[in-house]
Amino acid sequence: MFGGGGMNPRKMQQMMKQMGIDVDDIDAERVVITTEDGEELVFEAPQVTKMNAQGTETYQIVGEPTVRDADAAAVTDASEDTDDGSSDEATAAIPDEDIQIVATRAGVSKDEAREALAAAGGDLAAAIASLE
Template sequence: MFGGGGMNPRKMKQMMKQMGIDVDEIDAEEVIIRTADEELYFSDAQVTKMDAQGQETYQIVGEPQSRERGAGAGAAAEAEETAGSEAEVRDAAGGVDIPDSDVKIVAQRTGASESEAREALEAEDGDLAAAVSRLE
C-alpha cells in the first residue's frame, strides 16, 4: 500500500497510526467472494481491516478455492470446479449439497466426528461458520 519495503513493522504501524489509519486483524472462519459466475471461498484466510478516515478496507491473504455460484448457498449445485472434484452428498430431505471438504473443515475446527459435522452443516444449510458455532 505505501511501499514500506524493508521498513520495521513496528515503525510502519506507528506511522499509520499518526496518519489516522487503524489496522485490526479479524479472526475470520470463512471468506466468500461472489462474482456473476463463481464463488471464491477462503476457508483459512488471514483478514486485516484498515480504517482510514472512515473508509474501511479489507485485505484477504490465503488460497481461494473456486466453485460455481450458489454451490455453497444451498442452490442445486453442479460438480465443483476445483482440482480433484470432490464427492457431494444430498441430505435426506433433498436440500443442500454438502461438499466433503466442508465436512472435514468443520470436523477439524470443532473436533467433532464427520457425521456430526455433516449433520450440523445440513441443519445450517451449508453455512460453515454457523455449523462450527453449533458444535462448539
C-alpha cells in the same frame, strides 16, 4: 506503497497512525465472495485485515479460495440449516470440490471425506480437523 521493505513493524505502525490509518485484524472463520457470473470464492480460515484510512474502510483477505457455483452453494447452505435428520440430502448437496479438498488435505478416501463434511455441516476446516 510506503517503501518500508526492511522497516521495523512498530515504526510502520507509528507512521500509519500519524497518517490517520488504523489497522485491525479480524478473526474470521469464512469469507464468501459472490461474483456476477454466479461463482462463489470461499475462503476457509482466512487472515482478514481491516484498514480504516480517513473514514474509508478497506478489507484485505489472505488465503486460498475454493470456487463453487453459487446455486449449488445455496442448496448446500439450505440443507445445513435443516435439522430433521435428512443427512442424505445434505450429503448429496456437498460439492465434489469440497470432498476432494478434504480427502486430499486429510489423506483419506472420498467417502470418508464426504461423511466428515456431512457431520461437520459442510464446514471444510471442521471436517479436516475431525479426520486428522
